[in-house]
Amino acid sequence: MRWPNARSTTSASTYFPIAAPDEDDDESSGQTPQSNTAFGESAQRQGPLKFFLVEDNPIIRENLAETLHEMVGAEVVGMSDAQSEATRWLCDPSHEWDVAVVDIFLKHGNGIQVVAALKGCKRQQQIVVLSNYASPEIRSECLRLGADAVFDKSTELDDLIEFCAKVRTH
Numbered sequence: 001m002r003w004p005n006a007r008s009t010t011s012a013s014t015y016f017p018i019a020a021p022d023e024d025d026d027e028s029s030g031q032t033p034q035s036n037t038a039f040g041e042s043a044q045r046q047g048p049l050k051f052f053l054v055e056d057n058p059i060i061r062e063n064l065a066e067t068l069h070e071m072v073g074a075e076v077v078g079m080s081d082a083q084s085e086a087t088r089w090l091c092d093p094s095h096e097w098d099v100a101v102v103d104i105f106l107k108h109g110n111g112i113q114v115v116a117a118l119k120g121c122k123r124q125q126q127i128v129v130l131s132n133y134a135s136p137e138i139r140s141e142c143l144r145l146g147a148d149a150v151f152d153k154s155t156e157l158d159d160l161i162e163f164c165a166k167v168r169t170h
Helices: 058-072 083-091 111-119 136-145 157-169
Strands: 049-054 074-080 099-102 126-131 149-152
Touching (some): 058 157, 083 099
Parallel strands (some): 049 099, 126 149
16 A cells, blocks of 8 residues: 655545444544644754554554654654553653554553553653544543543544644644
């Protein structure tokens, strides 16, 4: 599969295959992604945007890494499928990263606890929750715990790419 370049007008969801939500999922919340982040005016950042992916599905991890690289010039500096490993890596001040993309359901533990743990670490980085379970309650809880944005994997991938592009340019 050929991935789009950063100037492509094709949507991210065309290149990032995600399973449709279960019938039990609330597809019609009508809410736009909520965000805690306000971008001020500043110069474009130097070098690639450094991502750490916290996702238990290896296919989604790889597709997301490729999509972020192609569409926003991202460099994936690490990946984890477990809460404790992700928290340990992200809270280590010797590791450089700009954005953590965190799924809620992980192989071991959960992404909400990763977000909560990162709130206690002094940081300038962005935390994004990307989940198939981005209900209004989950969004609210993740934002309260310190996430900068919450996106639904099934319907808001283009919004994630737009958010990351804004981080890249500010």
